[in-house]
Amino acid sequence: MKDEKFNNLQMIALTIMRVVIGWHFLYEGIAKLMKPNWSAAGFLLQAKGIFAGIFKWMAGTPDVLAVVNQMNIWGLIAVGLGLMLGCFTRLSSLAGILLILLYYVCNPLFVGYYYSIPMEGNYMIVNKNLVELTALFVIMVTNSGKYAGFDLFIHKLLKK
Amino acid sequence: MSEEKKKSKETAGKKTGKKLDRRDFLQGLATVPALGVFGYALKKDMDFKKNQKQAKLGKPAPASKLSELNVALLGVGAQGEVLLNAMLKIPNLRFRAVCDIWTEYNQKKTVRMLKKYKYDVNGYEDYREMLDKEKDLDAVIIATPDFWHSQHAVDCMKAGINVYSEKEMSNTLEGAKKMVETARETGKLLQIGHQRRSHPRYIHCYEHLLQEAKMLGRIVTVNGQWNRAAAPDLGFPKRYAMPADRLKKYGFKSMEQFRNWRWYKGLGGGPIVDLGSHQIDIYNWYLNARPKSVMASGGTDYYSKSTHEWYDTVLAIYEYETEEGVARAYYKTQTTNSSQGYFENFMGDQGTLVLSESEAGNSGSVYRETSAPPWDEWVRKGYVTAPKVIMPGSEPNVVLDVRETISPDEHKVPVQLLDPYHKPHLENFFNTIRGTEKLNCPAEIGYETAVTVLKVNEAIEARRTLDFDPDEFEV
Numbered sequence: 001m002k003d004e005k006f007n008n009l010q011m012i013a014l015t016i017m018r019v020v021i022g023w024h025f026l027y028e029g030i031a032k033l034m035k036p037n038w039s040a041a042g043f044l045l046q047a048k049g050i051f052a053g054i055f056k057w058m059a060g061t062p063d064v065l066a067v068v069n070q071m072n073i074w075g076l077i078a079v080g081l082g083l084m085l086g087c088f089t090r091l092s093s094l095a096g097i098l099l100i101l102l103y104y105v106c107n108p109l110f111v112g113y114y115y116s117i118p119m120e121g122n123y124m125i126v127n128k129n130l131v132e133l134t135a136l137f138v139i140m141v142t143n144s145g146k147y148a149g150f151d152l153f154i155h156k157l158l159k160k
Numbered sequence: 161m162s163e164e165k166k167k168s169k170e171t172a173g174k175k176t177g178k179k180l181d182r183r184d185f186l187q188g189l190a191t192v193p194a195l196g197v198f199g200y201a202l203k204k205d206m207d208f209k210k211n212q213k214q215a216k217l218g219k220p221a222p223a224s225k226l227s228e229l230n231v232a233l234l235g236v237g238a239q240g241e242v243l244l245n246a247m248l249k250i251p252n253l254r255f256r257a258v259c260d261i262w263t264e265y266n267q268k269k270t271v272r273m274l275k276k277y278k279y280d281v282n283g284y285e286d287y288r289e290m291l292d293k294e295k296d297l298d299a300v301i302i303a304t305p306d307f308w309h310s311q312h313a314v315d316c317m318k319a320g321i322n323v324y325s326e327k328e329m330s331n332t333l334e335g336a337k338k339m340v341e342t343a344r345e346t347g348k349l350l351q352i353g354h355q356r357r358s359h360p361r362y363i364h365c366y367e368h369l370l371q372e373a374k375m376l377g378r379i380v381t382v383n384g385q386w387n388r389a390a391a392p393d394l395g396f397p398k399r400y401a402m403p404a405d406r407l408k409k410y411g412f413k414s415m416e417q418f419r420n421w422r423w424y425k426g427l428g429g430g431p432i433v434d435l436g437s438h439q440i441d442i443y444n445w446y447l448n449a450r451p452k453s454v455m456a457s458g459g460t461d462y463y464s465k466s467t468h469e470w471y472d473t474v475l476a477i478y479e480y481e482t483e484e485g486v487a488r489a490y491y492k493t494q495t496t497n498s499s500q501g502y503f504e505n506f507m508g509d510q511g512t513l514v515l516s517e518s519e520a521g522n523s524g525s526v527y528r529e530t531s532a533p534p535w536d537e538w539v540r541k542g543y544v545t546a547p548k549v550i551m552p553g554s555e556p557n558v559v560l561d562v563r564e565t566i567s568p569d570e571h572k573v574p575v576q577l578l579d580p581y582h583k584p585h586l587e588n589f590f591n592t593i594r595g596t597e598k599l600n601c602p603a604e605i606g607y608e609t610a611v612t613v614l615k616v617n618e619a620i621e622a623r624r625t626l627d628f629d630p631d632e633f634e635v
Contacts (some may be wrong), residue, residue: 015190015191018191019191019194022194023194023198026198027198027202030202034206034209081195084191084194084195084198085191085192085195086188086191147187148187148188148190148191149188149190149191150188151188152184152187152188153180153184153188156179156180156184157180
């Protein structure tokens with residue numbers, strides 16, 4: 001990757017985007033953590049599309065569901081902290097992309113599926129999940145954590 | 161420019177292998193303050209949610225040890241059963257006696273049930289016998305037909321017992337007046353069963369939304385209704401019919417009349433009294449006023465006049481003189497269609513409050529007029545929920561006229577009552593006996609409401625507007 005291509009302003013913009021997305025992940029995780037009986041079951045049960053069967057199996061199998069719930073909560077929090085602090089930025093971005101991908105395929109907005117038309121806005125194939133996923137892809141490949149974040153330390157100490 | 165660019169290139173990429181300097185250190189921690197902001201926002205967010213939750217659950221019950229009270233039930237028909245079911249959820253009550261003239265059915269059923277709950281209860285047909293024999297009663301719960309309330313309550317208070325009497329306090333003002341006077345003379349407690357007066361949601365709306373926040377601004381109009389589905393007359397199992405002489409002794413012409421006493425003149429007051437009285441009581445309470453006049457239209461339009469002497473359909477309009485000015489209030493009750501149920505609706509120049517006793521429908525909404533001062537403080541304090549903004553465009557084919565006012569945002573009243581509706585009011589009564597609370601609906605308030613409501617039937621008969629004399633409300 002050629003970091004030289006970016007000037008300060010561009011790096012600041014990428015950093016802001018990283019922090020904002022991290023904020024979103026972190027709060028999604030904490031909000032679920034705070035709700036006494038939060039479970040992914042509701043979301044999984046309304047899964048549609050080609051992977052619906054798998055998601056419904058997850059919701060219907062208590063042991064699997066318990067693991068999914070914990071992984072979802074702590075995954076969101078870890079990704080959120082990683083992105084906000086710029087710590088293991090690339091790994092965090094990749095994990096974030098995978099999480100969002102799961103949410104997306106659980107309720108894909110393929111043309112012709114009109115069940116999940118959201119209350120606000122108008123979507124066709126692309127929804128907010130996909131926009132966030134794409135933004136994370138940009139963060140992953142530009143690695144702004146090395147510019148402003150803990151990765152700067154990690155990178156330097158490892159290289160020494 | 162070129163200088164800066166060079167620098168930026170350095171900082172952006174060419175750090176590898178260099179020593180960590182102060183600049184690197186600051187840059188590495190650059191986003192940490194964002195986490196601080198996040199923490200601050202999270203704290204605010206949690207406080208808000210805590211307030212909302214607290215408002216929903218209401219005040220926690222005091223943990224003090226309650227003394228046990230001896231309770232008798234006088235009248236255990238449909239309403240008596242509702243009250244009993246609520247009381248069975250209240251700790252430290254000891255049921256001692258059940259009195260009901262329908263010994264074959266009501267009385268037998270209730271005694272049997274209370275014995276199952278391990279209460280040692282005696283059954284009585286005549287309340288005088290009960291008062292003679294049961295000597296250590298603390299409270300009696302009266303749920304007899306309206307025309308008996310006055311005599312029952314007066315005799316119980318004279319026997320030294322505190323009384324909870326179902327509304328309507330009495331079917332006549334003379335009867336109601338005697339109850340107020342006896343309560344004063346004997347010093348016994350008399351709670352009238354307008355149970356909304358103890359409902360946490362109604363208290364919350366009155367104290368916080370109206371008195372403290374004045375969220376509605378000046379209330380100008382009020383409306384309320386109770387729509388009830390058409391229903392056949394109440395029947396009875398023939399083998400449990402009471403003998404004619406007993407019916408006559410207690411003022412009934414027949415079993416049919418005994419079962420459907422609410423529809424008969426001289427016994428009950430009809431739906432405007434049975435249903436309307438609960439809600440018109442709230443008009444007086446929330447407006448802090450007594451009405452100046454009432455006009456009304458009503459009649460037995462649907463049922464047979466021979467068995468339904470009181471009006472099955474009533475529309476009434478009150479005029480109030482409140483501290484802020486005139487307010488007009490209308491009320492409708494009909495017994496032929498249940499659509500849209502029951503509620504009270506208060507409309508001021510800054511907001512609207514719709515509420516009812518039910519958790520199923522109209523469980524409390526407040527609408528803010530767009531010109532009203534912001535309500536953020538009341539949302540933060542948990543008095544109302546954050547607004548549900550009605551998004552334009554959710555109805556894609558509706559074209560809004562620009563001159564139309566935008567419909568106001570809807571806030572919910574977060575207070576719920578997950579207990580039986582009558583439980584808080586009964587608890588208030590028992591705790592007042594124990595000296596830890598004050599009655600929420602003492603005889604004087606019950607009297608005020610009786611004066612307000614009984615006048616509707618008079619106005620229908622007179623076919624004109626009737627004025628209230630301010631002295632009328634006093635005993």
